[in-house]
Amino acid sequence: MKSKSLLLSTLTALTLAATPALAQMDHSMHGTPASSTTSMSHGMNDMGGLAGLSGKAFDRAYLSMMIAHHQGAVDMARAVQGRVKDAQVKTWVANVIRDQTREISDMSTWLKPLGGVNTGMRDMMASGMKGMVTPLKTAKNPDVAFVQGMLPHHASALDMANLALQKSSDPRVLKLSRDIIKAQADEMYTYRQWLARRG
Template identity: 30%
Template sequence: MIRKRSLVRRSAAVVAAGAAALVLAACGGDGDSDGGDSSAGHGGHSATASSPASASASASASASASVSQGQHNVADVAFAKGMIPHHRQAIEMADLAPGRAKSAEVKKLAADIRKAQGPEIETLSGWLTSWGEDVPAEGAMDHSTHDMGGMMTGAEMAALEKSSGQAFDTAFMELMIKHHEGAVEMAKTEQADGAYGPATTMAAEIITSQSTEIEQMKQLLGKG
């Protein structure tokens, strides 16, 4: 009996010791957990603290990129809205050349004008749309605005349509020189007053290409 009681006591002691160990382990786990949470908390706090900072820096960088890519002003809008009908009229003139021009040089010049200015119209239209601006309607060109950028009058366009051969070549080049000179002046205004990088870049390209074509036409007319 005594031995049995001793075994019972030992078992009880073992159970008690085990229970105590479990309690200590649990407390230690909580402590570790707290420590882990604290450590994680510090890490988390740092992450939380750095996260807004990172987000802020990222937002700032994004805003800066957006400004550099998307910033535009009234001069850019005026350039796009003016150049679209201007280019359309040049293409309208160029479309007359294949069936009326005598000179191979004039036909090639007309083809080059069509090839260069068609894509520029699309680009200019895309900018206006992205800026929330209206794109000038197709066919809404007012020929009476010839004083703006060398635009042709309705009468000049009608006379060109009725001409052919050498008479067409001469009229086409004389009118296109004025037209190009107007475009060059519009492009120079954009370079001076515009803020949108791609627009000022296009303006520079227009100045270069159309100035070259002006000189080419003057040479063909014997005015160079």
């Protein structure tokens, strides 16, 4: 029981630590125009009103947003696929495409009995993702650009997943959110290590 409590405390601390970084991150590295930066930062900070929802309405909005968020990651990976040279980055790119495509399929299935995709929430998230994908297509160093871009991307996923752990009652949503936090916090750590080794 103590180990579970410690894990939850650690994951919560990681998520809280990521929140200010997300709010203050320099979007210029992604080539995001100022207007898009403001829109995305605002959307991530208040999560488009997601925190004010509950029950099935929350699950529907959350899954709809997470589908768009995952699709953003897949698009980022595809933007550099075939151009990255580092073996570790190649593995990360392949894993993002494989794992997040599978989770998109799962979430799409779960949404059907909830009324289908909440298009407003999905489109709001998708709009925020565009500024993170476009610059990767022409990045001079796609390896570094991808890893740097995935850090704020993962940070926003941690925010959403942490909220879901607090508000959802659906076992599938809870497990998905726990898995996202565990996997993506670990990936952020390894991304930082990889970047540090490059000086």
